[in-house]
Amino acid sequence: MNRKNFLFLACGVGLLSGCHKADDGAAPVLGGEVKSRGLIGVSLLTLDNPFFKVIGDTISAEGGKLGYQTVVVSGDRDVAKQGNQIKDFIVKKVSAIVLSPCDSKSIIPVIQEANAAGIPVFTVDIPCHEPGVTIVTQVATDNYGGGKEAGRAMIEALGEAGGKIAILHLKQAESCLLRVKGFREVIAEHNAGGKGMVEIVTELESGGAKDLGYKAAEDAVQAHGDLRGIFAINDPAALGARAALEKAGKAEQIRIVGFDGQPEGKLAIKEGRIYADPIQFPDKMGAQIVEAIVKHSKGESLPAQILIPTSLYRQADAMKDASLQ
Secondary structure, three states: OOHHHHHHHHHHHHHHHHOOOOOOOOOOEEOOEEOOOEEEEEEEOOOOOHHHHHHHHHHHHHHHHOOEEEEEEEOOOOHHHHHHHHHHHHHOOOOEEEEOOOOOOOOHHHHHHHHHOOOOEEEEOOOOOOOOOOOOOEEEEOHHHHHHHHHHHHHHHHHHHOEEEEEEEOOOOHHHHHHHHHHHHHHHHHHHOOOOOEEEEEEEEOOOOHHHHHHHHHHHHHHOOOEEEEEEOOHHHHHHHHHHHHHHOOOOOOEEEOOEOOHHHHHHHHOOOOOEEEEOOHHHHHHHHHHHHHHHHOOOOOOOEEEEOOEEEOHHHHHOOHHHO
């Protein structure tokens, strides 16, 4: 082989070796630019809640690193609106759809449309375990375990005296059903011991929002003047409840246990306005969704559900939290 042919062959081998697909899931880099993997369509329950905004922002950021473009929209708790958003994703032929369903049952037909179009569907935070749909995987907080942590926090907050408590619910969300299930089980186990009895006297709809949480807490206090505790299924409902207690002059009498660990909720814990939260990690959830999308695109199998544990966050934790300094 002469020198000219040798150089041509060596150069060709070099080009081929420089364009191999990375094994770590990173998108190929050509000419200094990340090659596009496609579009991820994300429809979340609401973007008014900072928890979901962090999930959406993380999916966009982590997906961008790997070559995905991302469209994040808010379902605004409206199943019809979310259905139209998914239909739009299907028309755009997105590479993957990520949902936190506004209603797990009502969204079935449009998920089936995505399935028929061959677009993989992933759920985050709120699952859709309904028959007749195919979900690649569900990424969520361990809401059942978090509910158990909330129950233990309530028992701790009330002390040996125990007392009457209210639950501020969001029954349309399966994640909240799991939280309340775990909470109730821990309270029942505690009561079986016969000491410091904790009595759940009412369960009211909070909508997972400040205004409805305020109204629910207001109603609970009016109906039960000797109430000693409130478990709210998220921080907005807990903060709304706190405002109602302050107005009613009951803020010192009634302890609140929330759920989430949003910045405003953590600050309320630091200031003693909320007793504790099982905190979630929406950034981890967003990153895990992107990792799942990449693995699926490579033909790897995934578990039906990926759960991220909560961590109980009290005032002592808030005092050491650098993000609140």
